[in-house]
Amino acid sequence: MRILITGGAGFIGSNLTEHLVSLTEVEKVRVLDNLSTGSLKNLEALVKNSKFEFIEGDIRNYDTCLKACTGMDLVSHQAALGSVPRSINEPLTTNEVNITGTLNIFTAAKEIKIKRVVYAASSSTYGDHPGLPKVEDNIGKPLSPYAVTKYVNELYARVYADVYGMELIGLRYFNVFGPRQNPQGPYAAVIPLFIKAVLNNEPPVINGDGEHSRDFTFVGNAVDANVRALTVVNPEAVNQVYNIAFGERTTLNEVFESIKGVAGSDLAPLYGPERKGDVKHSLADISKAKNLLGYQPSTSVKEGLKTAFEWYREQHHFSYS
Missing domain, CATH: 3.40.50.720 (NAD(P)-binding Rossmann-like Domain)
Known part of the structure; x- marks a missing residue:
């Protein structure tokens, strides 16, 4: 091929x-x-x-x-x-x-x-x-x-x-989410921003109350x-x-708590206004991909967050000071 x-x-x-x-x-x-x-x-x-x-x-x-x-x-x-x-x-x-x-x-x-x-x-x-x-x-x-x-x-x-x-x-x-997702710039995704914040020991800003949920996928x-x-x-x-997708829903608060757990951090986030155009909740039915493509997600959100955190910690894309 x-x-x-x-x-x-x-x-x-x-x-x-x-x-x-x-x-x-x-x-x-x-x-x-x-x-x-x-x-x-x-x-x-x-x-x-x-x-x-x-x-x-x-x-x-x-x-x-x-x-x-x-x-x-x-x-x-x-x-x-x-x-x-x-x-x-x-x-x-x-x-x-x-x-x-x-x-x-x-x-x-x-x-x-x-x-x-x-x-x-x-x-x-x-x-x-x-x-x-x-x-x-x-x-x-x-x-x-x-x-x-x-x-x-x-x-x-x-x-x-x-x-x-x-x-x-x-x-x-x-x-x-996962390794190589850019944590820099005004349009960076939430997980690399959370990891960057923890590595820099700076509280991240969560848009809304943190109870927005997503089907985060490694x-x-x-x-x-x-x-x-x-x-x-x-x-x-x-x-x-x-x-x-993975087929499970995880809130932003839960994602941040998982990253803190991997990092051994006790940071508390700051909460800001909700973003325009955001949907409140997202969760996928992945049965069609399973049935027709044989798709079976093998890495959970928690496993993926641990892998991602360890990758970012080894990189020098941003200052940790």
């Missing part, structure tokens, strides 16, 4: 790239990334690997997407501009990257006759639908520009499958789901979207 990974220098993409390069049945892994939110540091262990190739380029450029797809069998489309708050502040850029960029990749894959595209979808697509757990066919109205873009990706995938006979699989990630589980989606042979499993 020769696989293109867009956004392969990012958090999920680099974890996936590293895993795919290690597989004997994979002949080549090509990464396309513009390094706007990803980093070459995430790929430094692979630079000398003969299976690995890196192209610095932007999915908003169609010719770049065509070049990146050429000679590939499969595409894993991870590149996106994440973060609900960023999309509220930067709706035009979010649209360009997440919708135009994705359409470029889908179209390039069509032209090159790529066998299958697996793309990163999002739990934000559920919007204001009140039901828990979240089931793939029941979605509400999007609550942010980011959520709109990720839903549009799914609509395009459905149309491209029907009109052009393509194979596309969407993975709706639920709050993925990145290794997301990597496994991607591999299964890229390789599944059951025709019923193709041209579907899947919840990719």
